[in-house]
Amino acid sequence: MYAVIETGGKQYRVEVGTELEVELLDAQAGDAIKLDRVLLVADGEQASIGTPLVTGASVSAEVVRQDRGPKVISFKYRPKARRRVKKGHRQDYLLLRITDVVLNGKSAAAALEKARTEAKTERERLEEAARRQAAEDTALAAQLAARNAPKAEAKPAAKADGKADSKAKPAAKADTKASPVKPAAKSTDKAPAKPAAKPAPKKDK
Numbered sequence: 001m002y003a004v005i006e007t008g009g010k011q012y013r014v015e016v017g018t019e020l021e022v023e024l025l026d027a028q029a030g031d032a033i034k035l036d037r038v039l040l041v042a043d044g045e046q047a048s049i050g051t052p053l054v055t056g057a058s059v060s061a062e063v064v065r066q067d068r069g070p071k072v073i074s075f076k077y078r079p080k081a082r083r084r085v086k087k088g089h090r091q092d093y094l095l096l097r098i099t100d101v102v103l104n105g106k107s108a109a110a111a112l113e114k115a116r117t118e119a120k121t122e123r124e125r126l127e128e129a130a131r132r133q134a135a136e137d138t139a140l141a142a143q144l145a146a147r148n149a150p151k152a153e154a155k156p157a158a159k160a161d162g163k164a165d166s167k168a169k170p171a172a173k174a175d176t177k178a179s180p181v182k183p184a185a186k187s188t189d190k191a192p193a194k195p196a197a198k199p200a201p202k203k204d205k
Contacts, residue, residue, distance in 0.1 A: 001106075
């Protein structure tokens with residue numbers, strides 16, 4: 001819902017939440033004012049046009065602050081007369097924030113707040129469903145982890161036993177190589193055999 005209002009000799013198109021600068025009014029910052037000169041109110045596909053004002057329509061606004069506009073330079077001169085006039089001007093204005101548009105008892109702010117509440121309720125419902133699904137997924141993951149835990153513990157134990165056996169075998173081989181008995185026996189057997197295999201050559205007379 002939006003409206004066209006008139007204030008300070010100017011017309012403005014406003015809706016809930018609009019901020020606009022208007023000519024000075026008898027109000028201070030933080031005051032709530034009511035603008036009765038409503039020329040048009042449109043609600044969806046329906047529009048009420050005033051002749052010149054819309055009956056039963058009003059616009060509520062809140063004064064944000066009183067401020068001044070940018071400086072405007074006014075310079076006048078008359079050629080060949082040595083006349084030069086330079087003036088600066090800053091226009092005072094009020095900054096308004098529109099809080100509600102009412103037509104025949106129907107409030108735009110109430111309708112907007114209802115739509116926000118419904119959207120929030122829908123969002124909360126979706127968030128609750130997401131939290132519930134996350135909790136179910138966590139419980140299922142915990143069950144699967146508990147079911148697979150004994151198998152995972154059995155495999156490392158078997159591997160540890162195998163590693164222990166493999167380490168034990170090289171130790172036994174090292175003990176057999178370190179024994180000095182067998183090499184001594186081999187050296188005593190081969191010493192007399194070598195001279196017997198090669199007899200001395202005979203000399204002819």
